[in-house]
Amino acid sequence: MKQLILYAICLSAAISFAQNAKIDSLTVRLAYQNQDSTKVETSLLLINELYKIEDYNKVLLFIAQTSELSKSLNYNRGLAETTFIKALINNKQENEVEAVSNFETARTYYTSVSDTLGIAKVNNNLGVIEIQRGNYKKGLQNSLSAISIFEEKGLKSELSKAYNNLADAYYNTGFVDKALQYNKKALSVREELDDLEGMMYSLKNLGKLYAKKDDYRRSIDSYERMLMLLDKEDDKSIRGEILPSLGKSYLAIEDLDKAADYLREGLKYSRNQKDELGVLKSLNAIGELSIKNKRLKLAEGQLLEALKLARKLDNEEELLYNLKLNRDLDSTRGFYEDAFNWQNQYYSLKEKLDKEKEASAKIPESTIEEISETPTEIIIPQKLEKVEDTLTASPEKSKQDLLLMYGLIAALVFVTALLIFSYLKSSKEAKSNKAFAKENKKLALKNAQLEEVNQVKDKLFSIVSHDLKDSISSIKAFLDLLKDGGISKEEFNELIPELSENANNASSLLFNLLNWSKSQMQNLQPKPELFNIQEIFQIKISLIEKKVNDKGIILIDESRREFVYADRSMLEIVIQNLITNAVKFTGKGDVITVSNQDYNGKVLICVEDTGIGISEENQKKLFNAKKNFTTIGTENEKGTGLGLTICKDLVELNNGRIWVESTPNIGSKFFIELPKAPLSE
Template sequence: MKRLIVLLCLLNLAFGFSQEEELESLTIQLAYQDPDISKVDTSVSIIKLLFKTEDYSKALKFIKQSEKLAKELDYKKGLAEITYYKAKIHYQEGQNQMAISEFKNAKTLFTTIKDTITVAKINSNLGFIEIENGNYKAGLSHALSAIQELEKRSLFDDLSTNYESLANAYQNANVVDKAITYYIKKIEVDNKTNNTKGLIATNKKLGDIYTSKKNYNQAISYYESALGYAGNYDETSRANILPYLGNAYLMDMDYKTSARYLLESINLNRRFDNQEGVLIALNSLGELYLKQNRLNTAQEQLLEASNLSRLLNNDEQLLKNYRLMTTLDSIKGDFDNAYVWQSQYYNLKEKIDAEKNKKSAIINIDTLDDSTAEVDNIILPVTTNDTVVSKKKYDKFKLIFYALLAAFAVVLTFFVLFYLKRNNRLKYTRELEAKNKKIELQNEAILEQSKHLENINKVKDKLFSIVSHDLKDSLTSTKGFIDLLKEGQLTQDEFHSLLPELSENANNASLLLFNLLNWSKSQMQSLEPKPTLFDIQEVFAEKVKLMDQKFDAKGVKLIDKTLRDFVYADRSMIEIVIQNLLANAVKFCNRGDLITITNQISNGKSIISIEDTGVGITKENQSKLFGNNTFTTRGTNKEKGTGLGLTICRELVDLNNGKIWVESELNIGSTFYIELPKSRIDNLSDTETTPLVETPQPSYSERYHLHKSQ
């Protein structure tokens, strides 16, 4: 790389030295030439070299001397070329009016000597300057007249300038389709000349046009093309493109890609101190975080953007900022601030609209014929001279004029009063609408809070009902047994016979409290899953071991067909679900019945099933199992339940992005299924999430485990 840089430096030095040698040789040659046509030609060659090296002051000295000689010799070709370069130098020095005047003089001279190529080049330059100055009628006329000759001669550099001029004119006149056509033509000729700088700028402009048309896919395509031409080394161009590309991805709802480009844009533009780029990126990033409900982060970006837009006097970005701040504070419930932002938004919008309406020229080029150099349908303000009339006629109509003027003044006064009254009414209506909107937002928030409090109250009532009924019965029975034992009223045999019942009561009370706490947490909206990857087979093994005593007591056999399989969920929540479903299966089995637990993979999800050959569930009761209201029936040994177990299961599975359902036939048995994800499901509120890689399953064979034989 160092060698390449050194080589480039040497080439530049060599090129510089060769130019200096050529200039010195031509200057010496000029000194010994007679004052004839050849001396003018040598002067023109020197002027071209000085223009190329941007030594404009020295070039103008040679122009002054050679122009005088060319005029004396009546050498039109030499005079035309001198005038042409004089115009180009004036343009480079920012003297547009002088440049236009000299270009027109050069055009006349080249037309005289029938040099159509240079005439076309001059027309292209005139078109560019006039359009740049806002003179669209004259600019379009010049630019269109140059196209045919430039295309015929394949003068790609001049065509590129010409197409850009036409595209800018049509874009400013809001004739977007024709602007797009000429920008695409410019890309074609820039590709032929490898004009990377032009390709970057034109692709970005097309991206801007398609963004304004809300065609974000097409806009992204052109922005990406501009970024591709810029590469990784042209960081200045990247910094200029990235805010707009990130915003296009945001509008296309590709939030992850948008965040990546916007963050890179902020870093680059801060490094180059490009405040405009930082402002655009901050506003878009704030809107992105707002869409993802990351309100605090969104507020940080938008507040910085607000200060920056005021500093730069960028009303368009400030207007966007006011709109986003209104939405942000409305979501946060800060309706007073939201109302202030909304008022500032409407005030600024009125100011921007008023400035747009102040344009004096009306440009209408929808039906422009590109094949002609005449631009007759551009409408500009026209002033006409009054017709010269005799003094006698003037005196005759003078009185009528003053009368009409007085009538006009009266009518104007009437309209002014009417306008002021109408404005006051509109202002009052707007303020009333804003207050109504504010009240609406407050009412919605109050209604939401009321619903939340009502739900919490229902949870409280349900808790008291269950505690006062089921938990009280279990604790009362246990207390009675302990009192008998304490008073010594039980024999050893009676103690041993009642011990299983005491154990069952304690287990029921424990399970009830376990389910009750988890259900109340989920209802109060304080239960948050903490998902990890874990082996579902391990969970089954733990829960089966925990329920060994129940299986033995009821004489139920367990068949274990589980396989080693990883799921992505909150392990403690899934343990609660599996424990509840195993307890339910035992509860509704008779002695000798079977419980089979299995798991399998389907469509990238893990399907878990707990099947029993118990009493089954009726179709009517199946629809009540997972509802919000408690539903319970007694088990085969008259075991009682709370009706909360399956409701908790459904809520915990939902929290882990899963599904739960049942298939059952009366007197045949029931199968409960759980579907859980095997990998992380991306949340849009996290722009920097990294997808989890699923742990590959080892090969294993199906194993059966028959619980303790009876």
């Protein structure tokens, strides 16, 4: 091993010596060359060598000299290369504005000399910057157009970087499948190049992505392949980062012995390197391992240390994991009140992180797919041409036309004034009466609208309050069972997650109700936003899972990720009412299916059931505000008769429509059609 280290040091020294010798040779050659394009090319070679060793001060000095010479020679290739390298340095120094400006200038120069490879290199870098800025469509188009050129020319080194950059961009924007795809491509190219450092980076990313998709076997394979490369290089500096992740994947597949080996080793390395994040990740995972092995006192100490570290580092992802583990620990120990508190903290943080994640999804996945599957062309700046307008009419004709126009305007003004005077004089009283009548009509219309709005609000509060009452009643029932000894501690322990979920739902409903009363009392106006409809389905389905299981109903979720432009709070009320109604009117063995799809450029939402159905006569009463129509459910469930009426009002307020298709004893389908984007004015 010592011989190998000595060999590596000698090799590094030899490479450094050779590099310095090359720089010295280029510097001497440059000094004796004439002021022509040959000198520019030599200078570019020297600039590239200095850039490799990151001597940016010298690079920028030579760039300034070479740019001046290139300008005097009108040598655009020299200007393109120097500006491109300057942009790379700006980017490394996190000077984004200068980097973008120089990249775009370099692209213009590359375009002038028809250098498609140069344009592709610029586009690749600009693509990553645009994606980081949130300009996903433009960024992805740039990156993909660059990749198509690199693939065409078989430039493995450039492809390696481009695939990696695109994989990182997809991961940071939440598109895990696309990130996996490009990390695999990057790994394949890096294996061909025998790029060990690049291979390790790609394998680490693959391990993380597979774990995110709960594909732990492949996650383990990726991490272990990376560890093999680390062993070959005798480089253990990042083992502390990988080992906790590998141990956690083994933990997920219940291989506790291997999980223990990797997690303990990871904690040891992280402590030795004073890597607090590595220690945090290791402690959390070891805490979970201790809970699984029933070593609860040990788990308490590990999770307490991890909790302090998570808060110190402000790492919300690991904090969320820690809160969940503390909840599980106290549930196992029978400390139900503490478990309930951990559960509340967990859901509060989870809700915050989910909102942040939703806010970061600035572009729908369908758009990403569209960009990815569209054949890419190299992106170059368009040339602007000036078009001069010419006046062909003679001066005499123009003068005559001008006089004629003035005459017509004067006549029009005179006639208009005469008509206005005549009208005012002859019908002053009639106009006054008409204005008075019009004002009365407006007041009557406004009163009617206010009355309608108040009715809608009353219905809305009735629905939300009804749901709130159900959640609180459920919580009270659990607590009464415990108080009266109706369930054992073990049984209560199993019910704690459901109890906490009900408390969280009640809190959420109450919060929505209070917010609604605060923001909507003056006027029932929607506050539309772009959000993922699949998340609403998942949340609302979780609320009725117990009822579905109790009634023996089969619930199928065929929803998919799709963005709707509407008031989220309003649509949550609508979806909850439709799903609750489906459960109400179905029985054992019946099927409820929720789905959504693109329909004529809009989102079509469907809640379908195989329940008792609705007669044609009753269908006409469903959405009628004046009828207040209600029927008894399959288990004598009662309703307010307001649900579908308020649903109709809320859907229409969001520029949508709702309707039903139903056959008695066959089932019902409730459809909602909503826009995917703001309606154009």
